[in-house]
Amino acid sequence: MSSLKGDFGRGLIVVGPVLVTLVLLYILYSFIARFTPAVLINADVLGVFLPGVNEFVLAQLAAVLRVLTFVALLCLAMYGIGQTTDTTTGEVLEGIVDYLANRVPLIRVIYNASKTATETALGAGDTLQTPVRLETWNGLRMTAFKTGRTTTDGRVLLFLPTSPNITTGFVLEVSPEEITELDETVEEALTRVVSAGFGDADRAEADIDELSLSVVGEMEIERGPPKK
Structure with a gap:
């Protein structure tokens, strides 16, 4: 019974983080797909370039393209903001944002906590x-x-x-x-x-394996070749 629980626990350790990651990615994907407007990229627009494709497939493909477009634009925006913060103007703007965020009680706690977490995790x-x-x-x-x-x-x-x-x-x-x-x-x-x-x-x-190999090697050297 203990062996069964141990095997189940080891399997859960391996599979659990993967499942949690997939669930979080799916939630994030669904949120972005619903958040981004479907004005430019939708099933009707894709139908012009992909005639004969099922409407459901076109809708799913349009959602994927909207998510990829949103992520790409977000990455470009963060890169541009990051480049701006290295300048004097960027430092001034960052100081203004910090000042305004710290004036609101509830926003101040959330802003400072998220900023500290981001700096620690990504800017270690x-x-x-x-x-x-x-x-x-x-x-x-x-x-x-x-x-x-x-x-x-x-x-x-x-x-x-x-x-x-x-x-x-x-x-x-x-x-x-x-x-x-x-x-x-x-x-x-x-x-x-x-x-x-x-x-x-x-x-x-x-380290333990290396130490064991070193000890074995030293013992063999000290012992020398077998006597005839």
Whole structure:
């Protein structure tokens, strides 16, 4: 019975995220397909270029084309806005948006939370820098990230994210000698935090295998060839 539950659990771990991703993509696709206007791309317009095709197929194809067009335009708009923010005008406009959003109580909470989450998830390479290991209390060590900023008394500002939700956490002021930089990238450290520590399983197994091979190799070298 335990073997059956274990196999079912492992299968659920593999299939579950895939199903959740597909459901979310379907919901997003359905929303965009209904949101985009069907004035330019509809079944009647496609019927001119694809005569003889079933009307239902034309309607579904038109919905797909509307979604692709919307996504393409959205990507172009975000790219253009991103290019604009690098200029002085873009910085001024961003400051105005921040100012207006922070004047409304409810909008302020949603805006700041979504902005922080986006900056942490998508802009990790810019907002979070070198991952470090920090010993907190009683020998307990935690993974944190340098923010690139220091206090007036020379302490390093660290961001200590929670697991598995990295959009929340703590800002710590730590002396430089109390932290140890890790020999890994920001993405690798974030993967470990987001996966609640399971993201290092493959790496740990590889290290164990490499260690075993090294030990076996050393034993064979010390033992030498068999005596005749």
